[in-house]
Amino acid sequence: MTKKISSAMDVAKKANVSQSTVSRVFTPGASVSEKAKRKVLQAAEELGYRPNALARGLITKKTGMVGLAMKDIQNPFYHEILGMFSEKLRKRGYTVLFVYTENEEIQQEEINHFLEYNVEGVIVTDALLSSKVVTRLHDNNIPITLFNRYDKHLSCNSVYCDNIRASKEIASYLYAQGCEDIVFITGKINTSTSRDRQLGFTSYLKNKGIDAAILEGDYTYEKSYHVTNEYIKNNRIPDAIFGANDITALGALDALKNNHIQVPQETIVIGFDDIKMASWPSHALSTWAQPIEQMVNETIDLMLSEINRSKPRKVTLNGTFIHRKTTR
Amino acid sequence: MTKKISSAMDVAKKANVSQSTVSRVFTPGASVSEKAKRKVLQAAEELGYRPNALARGLITKKTGMVGLAMKDIQNPFYHEILGMFSEKLRKRGYTVLFVYTENEEIQQEEINHFLEYNVEGVIVTDALLSSKVVTRLHDNNIPITLFNRYDKHLSCNSVYCDNIRASKEIASYLYAQGCEDIVFITGKINTSTSRDRQLGFTSYLKNKGIDAAILEGDYTYEKSYHVTNEYIKNNRIPDAIFGANDITALGALDALKNNHIQVPQETIVIGFDDIKMASWPSHALSTWAQPIEQMVNETIDLMLSEINRSKPRKVTLNGTFIHRKTTR
Numbered sequence: 001m002t003k004k005i006s007s008a009m010d011v012a013k014k015a016n017v018s019q020s021t022v023s024r025v026f027t028p029g030a031s032v033s034e035k036a037k038r039k040v041l042q043a044a045e046e047l048g049y050r051p052n053a054l055a056r057g058l059i060t061k062k063t064g065m066v067g068l069a070m071k072d073i074q075n076p077f078y079h080e081i082l083g084m085f086s087e088k089l090r091k092r093g094y095t096v097l098f099v100y101t102e103n104e105e106i107q108q109e110e111i112n113h114f115l116e117y118n119v120e121g122v123i124v125t126d127a128l129l130s131s132k133v134v135t136r137l138h139d140n141n142i143p144i145t146l147f148n149r150y151d152k153h154l155s156c157n158s159v160y161c162d163n164i165r166a167s168k169e170i171a172s173y174l175y176a177q178g179c180e181d182i183v184f185i186t187g188k189i190n191t192s193t194s195r196d197r198q199l200g201f202t203s204y205l206k207n208k209g210i211d212a213a214i215l216e217g218d219y220t221y222e223k224s225y226h227v228t229n230e231y232i233k234n235n236r237i238p239d240a241i242f243g244a245n246d247i248t249a250l251g252a253l254d255a256l257k258n259n260h261i262q263v264p265q266e267t268i269v270i271g272f273d274d275i276k277m278a279s280w281p282s283h284a285l286s287t288w289a290q291p292i293e294q295m296v297n298e299t300i301d302l303m304l305s306e307i308n309r310s311k312p313r314k315v316t317l318n319g320t321f322i323h324r325k326t327t328r
Numbered sequence: 329m330t331k332k333i334s335s336a337m338d339v340a341k342k343a344n345v346s347q348s349t350v351s352r353v354f355t356p357g358a359s360v361s362e363k364a365k366r367k368v369l370q371a372a373e374e375l376g377y378r379p380n381a382l383a384r385g386l387i388t389k390k391t392g393m394v395g396l397a398m399k400d401i402q403n404p405f406y407h408e409i410l411g412m413f414s415e416k417l418r419k420r421g422y423t424v425l426f427v428y429t430e431n432e433e434i435q436q437e438e439i440n441h442f443l444e445y446n447v448e449g450v451i452v453t454d455a456l457l458s459s460k461v462v463t464r465l466h467d468n469n470i471p472i473t474l475f476n477r478y479d480k481h482l483s484c485n486s487v488y489c490d491n492i493r494a495s496k497e498i499a500s501y502l503y504a505q506g507c508e509d510i511v512f513i514t515g516k517i518n519t520s521t522s523r524d525r526q527l528g529f530t531s532y533l534k535n536k537g538i539d540a541a542i543l544e545g546d547y548t549y550e551k552s553y554h555v556t557n558e559y560i561k562n563n564r565i566p567d568a569i570f571g572a573n574d575i576t577a578l579g580a581l582d583a584l585k586n587n588h589i590q591v592p593q594e595t596i597v598i599g600f601d602d603i604k605m606a607s608w609p610s611h612a613l614s615t616w617a618q619p620i621e622q623m624v625n626e627t628i629d630l631m632l633s634e635i636n637r638s639k640p641r642k643v644t645l646n647g648t649f650i651h652r653k654t655t656r
Binding site: 026045048064065068074076079080082083086087090095096097098099100102108110113116117136139221225250253254257258276277280281282283 | 354373376392393396402404407408410411414415418423424425426427428430436438441444445464467549553578581582585586604605608609610611
């Protein structure tokens, strides 16, 4: 059933351009006029031509593939991110090679494919990286960009929200509301996001003479629901709870509701991320909106410029405090 | 900074096996003993050897890549699926080339990469396919498997839950509870999942002399919340609402709560999928659990057997009715 496969020469002839123009149209990042591009794509479409990316990748070392490694497939925050990366990279001529890691730390075996396929760059969202894996990728000239986190021990690009500043602003809001008995529920404690949110929050309050209670969460609804429940059993009802992400805050919110504690009248609840369901009426969660579109754009820009051999850089962005019905 | 790259010959020498054994270890689906595999992988690890998948792909036509196209990145159901596919395919030696489509129907441009990279198979979850795209893939000998849906006009493998049977069982439960005033909220009306769930549900009730009211949803929380709100304004409080998926049922549930209607005392609510948050105490949604792990396994098996040139097949699976707090 296989049809005759058209060649780049057929396309060049039909579009009335040179073969090298055809080749540039199908090479990510290559310079070509919009007009020529349109003519070539139309001719290619009509002829059913497809360039062989594998052959091109072997010759030009430009495979047009970007590796994306993710861990917390349960957190809606990262789903939105994945969709955005896929779409924006495609528009720039790249395709996503996706790896979900089930381990706390990315294993060599899991990213072997990134090496085998000569990806042009690797984006890592929430999974942890050992310096061994980073060295292995760098030895193969594959740049890595960390999304939504940084690791001072690793020589990588990083794009993240200024979590310290954001959580200071949240703390200052609660202080202005007269809250004194304040709880922070951590995320995974080995992540920069959780550490920085805790640091900004507690240091601001400490300066005002307030010691926030720290409950250990792990960025899951279940853990947060559990630790909030336990806390309420053994302590006074707190004035406010700040969860290290929205899922954490939603777990706390449900535990409060389950104990018939009125939000926000008795306790204020604030999350972080502004995932879509934070806006659902059943939650109406006040939260910090990360500028995710800008973060994704910056990540792609950094990665492509690293592909062009610049030095690793860190990009820090801000965001916005969104007040819904769990703040006053 | 680039290190000397080790060759397959170096690995063969170190592992004391033939070069062809080394090659088989790194070729998906090739036969090799566990003992030889262990020796080769250990030697490869020590030498930092990585096979060049692009070169291998050109020669053997086995690229070890599987294309996965997805649309509804907002539905948590598909996140769980994506993680599962990535993990299970990796364990069988394949990597996922991921495409998120923002359009209702997959565009040629969006899957061009699947063709360029010679993926060994394509899995399509919720995005729609034109027969033109299917023909294009088949012309290139790339088999397609539809996950969680079927399309009788397309010649593809399909793996899906028996939605008609499941929704009949839900209808029979409601009938046994004495419900008469019953609402069905559709998903996207051009999907087989929504059509079949509606068909099974309404045909069972029709047989019992009950005409279910049909509200048009689109598998989003927002639309379902809106149509339920409108319905309640203009009609009696229904005895039961069945949403075409969990997100739809959660939108209806919140609209009911917002109108101070007691669930399940006044109205029963049932969803479909059993996404993780259906079990959260704030929702405690009764729902139909699709056997997703089995569905993912069957999809991979079908795809790999199609790669080995069998004929397209359809696999229909069942699932389980999960009772939480929105049923009596």
